[in-house]
Amino acid sequence: MSRWGGTVLTVFRRLPFTSALVTLSLLVAVATTTLWSPAEDKSWFHDVAYGLPSLEAGRWWTPITGSFLAFLPIQYLPIVLTTAIFVGIGEWVLGTRTAAWVTLVGQFGAVVAVSLLVALLRHTDWAWAHARAEAYDVGFSAGAFAVLAVASAKMRPPWRARARILMWAYAIPNLILIGTLADLAHLVSLLVWLPLGPRIVGRPARLWIPGLSRYEIRWLAAAFFWLSALVTVVGQLISVEGPFGHFGGTGTSWWTVIPTVAFDLVIGVGLVHGRRLWWRFALALTVVAGAVGTIPVVTLAFSREVPQGLGLYVVVLVFDLIQVAVLVLGRRAFRNPSYRRRAHEGVSVFGGTPNEGDRDEVRQRLAAIGSPNDLAWMTTWPENRWWFPPNRDGYVTYQLRNGVALGLCDPVAEPEERAELLDMFVGAAREAGTTPCLFSVTEEVAAWARGRGWIALEVAEEAVIDLPALQFRGKKWQDVRTALNQAGKRGITHRLLPLAEAPRGLQVQVRAISDSWVGDKGLPEMGFTLGGVDEAMDPQVLVGLAIDAEGTVLGVTSWMPVHGEDGRQIGWTLDLMRRLPEGFRYTMEFLIASGCVAFKEQGYAMVSLSGAPLAHMDEDESGVDRSGIDRVLDLVRTTLEPYYGFQSLEAFKSKFQPRYKQLYMVFADEAALPKIGVALGSAYLDGLGPAKLLALLRT
Template structure:
């Protein structure tokens, strides 16, 4: 089976691409050479006297010009059409050749091109002979050129080798284009495309070596999920908006009759487009109100169209292709809405105020936070950063005896860390379903390798977003050359009368609390950007009574720095270690403040019998080779660039280098999403979660500063 990933264009040079897709490259070169040699690159082919001798179509087939199946595939009718034809050829054929190999791809393209040309041609001959259909009569006299039928068939064949949801996206996109073009334009090439594409869809699984698992009966009863139904119905209204525009600008006597809009009715078309887009947005999110509105408006449209069609049949008015297209499209939309009605049960924002925390999107309460804390303390978590799931900025989704903390931004539900419960992976599966049912795009952020591997088994992708630095306390000894910086911190602290004190922030003396607030405020002001949130806590999170702070003070009670430590609950309800969160240092204060605070805390935790200390993960920073589930692709390049932009402001890479002084081992933390197409939207949502209080001006300044 070919690799499931294609190399990044930024890494693979043109020479490598050509070696991987020699058939695609050879055909493109041949088409361009013929275009130059015959002059068709700058003058229309149909103006040449020899055009009928090279073009294929029903007349050529009936006259026995069989060679045109080959010659016609290497030309375009007009110079500008070379761009479209080569694009239609290169994109699907190169993908097919990359995944299936040169021999299979060449066979697929050539054979399906011939089948499309010959099958489409004889289909039009049959329709024109057996019916008085005006469109069939006209199309049966046409000639055509171009390699597009074989290329589109290659797209359908290679789709069988793609994983979900890309398989469905490719098929839907190709079929949508072919059917729309055939409906509104109805040229000979549209018929050829339909024949080749349908055959490619049918035999594609056998060609790639994957026999279809479904029987005929199963195909007649497809098992759509609620998300599938929402995407199907919402997509139909999006397609309806596109069709409305096409129907206005097209001027063609197609299969359903004359098509052409009234120049004075653009205002009505734009209104229809706006309504269709709004309905599509509401349906994708599963809103019951939008489903009801869609059903009412589509029913009215169908009734008006059916009445107009009846008048046409009775001879009361002239035929209009748009009327028949509208009736057929509305019928399909009504069927999708009625059959998929169970997928649209989500309340609006007002309704969310009345639902419980078993629905994603419900407003959080203090009781929810306490329940999440109790479940975490009872079950524990293999994710050492799990205590951040108790922070007040989160929402919580509960099921049985389990919980997932999450935040929502821009229609994305961001699950935080690993789910908490007796069976975290089962909880993750249910949470993803609940997030989709709520009409949002789900993802899991800062989760462990266990969850990342499970997600990949489900067909998702896992992208490393940070590395957690871990110090195992039983083996911790500050001896040897590699611990020189840490020993220097202790020695220098003694010389400068600086000591550390472990305490609860709520119990700290007023003078220390005041200084800590001043240090934190000055740190934020120096950055020129707001304090980051989401997985990065501040003083407010350190107020938690279960969180310790370690403060460095001198003989004058001047605070030189502070760190906060969150508990790591074990499965037995006992704390097994501590996780570093807040780090703040007095500008111009004791040089070794952070080394002293972290090392002294580790030493004290070891003496108390704890197992481990986590120094947390620096977002967008990598220290080691990572885990085997890491997807090292163009995605990582984007994350690295984002880290470079933020480095001058937040110092993630510097922080990671600093933590290396404590000789930690590293474990990766992941973002898991359904597929690559969701990454841009998820990335923006995660960035917004980190910088929720940043203004547009601050964000623009950040990018300009880099």
């Protein structure tokens, strides 16, 4: 069976109800020929479409038959997609049985409820209600809305709020501006099933509106402008009589519409980034629009006969007033000056340009405070930025990539201050309009993230060797003993020293070995959590050199200091690993084993072999549940494995019988994962050009 065939069968087994609904809709479309010709043109259309006329005529079956049809062939595409996505999510979250009865009851109940509602409204003078009382409808969207509304109660934040906001954002504008029977059915589904959702899934209902963060306020304010842009475009494409008057068909030139839409989109982007200037501009623009909109409302309201267009003017005015309220009440979320203004004012803020003084400060703080992360020395590397909180001794290391504040390692701070420091960093990152993410962090940060509803995903496993008990005895150490014995027979010696203080000849050989290694890969040398020769030139970093009897450097390792939580140095972390391609076969085993022996003799407690990025032990060894997101990272690792050997490096380190410590990536939201993935790629492969990237993808 092909891969696609297997995928289809998997979907059918996992989502049988959703698959059956989609299949039934398509079969009905083909059987009735409505897949290629309009259903409303068929002679039998009124016998199968639902609505108040059908129920009054005694056609009780129409809520069933009409649910699997569409007015026009092109409408089958959104119907099928809505069913597949909304009902599919509902079935995935709630299970097949619950999703099935909620969907069916929600669909047929909404059809009947809407018919009864328009039957009552037609006794008024509302022209729209009279038109809807005579209208027919088809489609299954009310049931799809119902099941998604219930499923949202079982979703974790922020997906719960997102699902509900999207449903309301679709239902309310459509009902106000267009007002079909389907739009009314969507509103009925939301009003009924959103309150019932928590009871159905067994979760306590919340009767209050939660407070909004600065980040959420910015998105809410921007959404008003983006929605305005969307309505402007839709108004150019359609012309309908809605509940509050005529909408669309104004005949406005596209040369006027396009700049207006572009302007709304740009304002929204400025608000999302919390820019103070754009907030002022948005507030002034909205106030002026509200003032101008008040004129026709007052004029028409005091006329002798209330015109039909008054309702739509009132809706627009209310929209502007809500928009002003959001901007005014949420004004504290828009405090970010432009980068140029920051530089002019000389303000030290998140995202500022780092300097050598910052790096010196970081070194001093790390040596004084220490860190629970054995890889913390990489936070001193010059490619990083550092966030120093006010009135605190600690710091957080990060890089700005693709709009992501990509934090590196745990925060350096006293144990009782680390959680507070992380909260402050996340707030500063969001205040600056970036997405916070922390990479290569320990279980302590992972626990902090889980406590705030974030996702903690294992991305590597650090291999740690405890030196006091280290002895190369037994069969499992055979490869290491062979490396030491063969090196002795060949006259290969081990030298441990700072590379910055090594003779010029040794430095040149080390760079030549590294340049040869990078050249063979055909891709730039990786960065971020992987250092090179430049990082090894740090005076506080040691290098281990394998040198033969003729003075030739056969291989090099670099070792970064590890400062424990009291600031005292307790060991070393392996970083750089390079060897001559045609040199001594056991060079790396010899260098690591010799380094461990030397550090043990010097009284250090541990050696970390670091963690291969994007590599970890198999599921049956680690017991870690491999999520769908984890599989995405596995795909990246597999793609780059032939070039960088992450998994083979992990297997190599196992020769030294280490214990493992999990390293994690933590982030708030799955929706940001593609953006974070691009940021990680940029951090690791900073010099990768488009041509090399395309070649890699083709491979």
